Amino acid sequence: MFTKACEYAIRAVLIITMKGKEEQKLSIQHIAKEIDSPLPFTAKILQTLSREGLVASVKGPNGGFYIDPKAKPVSLSQIVKAMEEENVLNTCALGLKECSDTQPCPIHHQVKAYKQKLKHVLQEKTIQMLAKELNEGKTFLRISKKRKK
Amino acid sequence: MFTKACEYAIRAVLIITMKGKEEQKLSIQHIAKEIDSPLPFTAKILQTLSREGLVASVKGPNGGFYIDPKAKPVSLSQIVKAMEEENVLNTCALGLKECSDTQPCPIHHQVKAYKQKLKHVLQEKTIQMLAKELNEGKTFLRISKKRKK
DNA sequence: TTAATAAAGGATATTTTTATCCTTTATTAT
DNA sequence: ATAATAAAGGATAAAAATATCCTTTATTAA
Numbered sequence: 001m002f003t004k005a006c007e008y009a010i011r012a013v014l015i016i017t018m019k020g021k022e023e024q025k026l027s028i029q030h031i032a033k034e035i036d037s038p039l040p041f042t043a044k045i046l047q048t049l050s051r052e053g054l055v056a057s058v059k060g061p062n063g064g065f066y067i068d069p070k071a072k073p074v075s076l077s078q079i080v081k082a083m084e085e086e087n088v089l090n091t092c093a094l095g096l097k098e099c100s101d102t103q104p105c106p107i108h109h110q111v112k113a114y115k116q117k118l119k120h121v122l123q124e125k126t127i128q129m130l131a132k133e134l135n136e137g138k139t140f141l142r143i144s145k146k147r148k149k
Numbered sequence: 150m151f152t153k154a155c156e157y158a159i160r161a162v163l164i165i166t167m168k169g170k171e172e173q174k175l176s177i178q179h180i181a182k183e184i185d186s187p188l189p190f191t192a193k194i195l196q197t198l199s200r201e202g203l204v205a206s207v208k209g210p211n212g213g214f215y216i217d218p219k220a221k222p223v224s225l226s227q228i229v230k231a232m233e234e235e236n237v238l239n240t241c242a243l244g245l246k247e248c249s250d251t252q253p254c255p256i257h258h259q260v261k262a263y264k265q266k267l268k269h270v271l272q273e274k275t276i277q278m279l280a281k282e283l284n285e286g287k288t289f290l291r292i293s294k295k296r297k298k
Numbered sequence: 299t300t301a302a303t304a305a306a307g308g309a310t311a312t313t314t315t316t317a318t319c320c321t322t323t324a325t326t327a328t
Numbered sequence: 329a330t331a332a333t334a335a336a337g338g339a340t341a342a343a344a345a346t347a348t349c350c351t352t353t354a355t356t357a358a
Contacts, residue, residue, distance in 0.1 A: 001150075004317095025334095038316080059323070060325025060326050060333055061333045062325085063334045064334075065335090093150050094156050094159055095151075098289075098292045104289065106163060107270065114266055118259075125256065125259065140245075140254065141254065143246075143247045153345075178304095193346095195305080208304055208305045208306075208355055
């Protein structure tokens with residue numbers, strides 16, 4: 001559905017939102033380990049996210065990534081857009097250049113409803129909402145270790 | 150959503166179903182032109198589809214591709230499977246190895262419904278059904294030329 | 299039986315995505 | 329000021345997807 005880059009991006013912003021504070025920023029190393037992603041590739045993605053203003057970053061000792069608590073919540077679609085994948089849900093499922101309600105491809109109608117719903121999810125769901133559910137243990141980003149007896 | 154290879158595959162089988170008859174088979178050239186796809190790449194894809202038994206083919210003069218009228222209708226998911234993309238709808242949207250109803254990723258539930266419905270569409274819709282709608286002018290594979298006055 | 303035709307198959311090339319490495323810049327602590 | 333640290337940025341490498349080319353095999357028509 002998304003590219004690896006986009007998957008890592010969403011996971012990274014989630015971790016930064018959950019664990020990054022202005023007084024204790026997260027390093028690339030920490031983030032990559034936490035989301036189990038290749039470190040240098042993750043660094044590139046964080047560069048993009050930082051440039052796009054979706055995460056805050058500071059260089060140097062004690063530097064790293066965090067979310068400005070004054071900043072507006074970040075929607076999933078903002079991240080998808082930052083990773084230049086906005087068209088995942090806007091292109092024809094059969095790859096036709098011309099495909100629309102008036103000139104639909106053979107599966108246009110069947111696919112349309114679901115694309116729209118998903119688009120809505122991406123627009124409405126913010127990283128902050130998802131981070132909350134993660135904190136509450138309702139959802140997961142990594143395999144929850146079996147607790148010792 | 151699908152790879153180019155899979156898009157071409159679906160479009161190719163549709164064209165073969167609509168226009169290919171045992172007594173008048175379709176050449177690779179004809180198919181590639183019809184679905185506006187790169188010829189040699191399309192040839193490769195047709196090889197796969199033929200090997201998987203989703204289309205019939207004959208070599209030599211007057212050879213080409215057609216659909217055996219005695220064969221069972223082909224579902225979209227059969228094509229997707231033949232192109233080895235069955236997992237498009239079975240993998241976690243955030244790329245997690247472990248993601249399930251009991252250990253859901255942050256967007257598992259939101260995405261699940263979408264994936265299931267789409268999976269259902271792929272299983273239920275056959276190329277024959279879609280070809281019928283194409284023939285009836287209800288759907289399109291190429292830009293319909295504006296008719297002259 | 300031979301020549302022509304058209305798909306099958308194998309090898310190779312190009313492009314995009316994924317991933318890595320190295321140098322530069324900003325920031326902090328000493 | 330200087331050294332250490334950590335992200336930013338640029339250049340490069342590896343892998344996968346897309347695309348092309350050439351030879352072989354099967355079939356048909358002459």
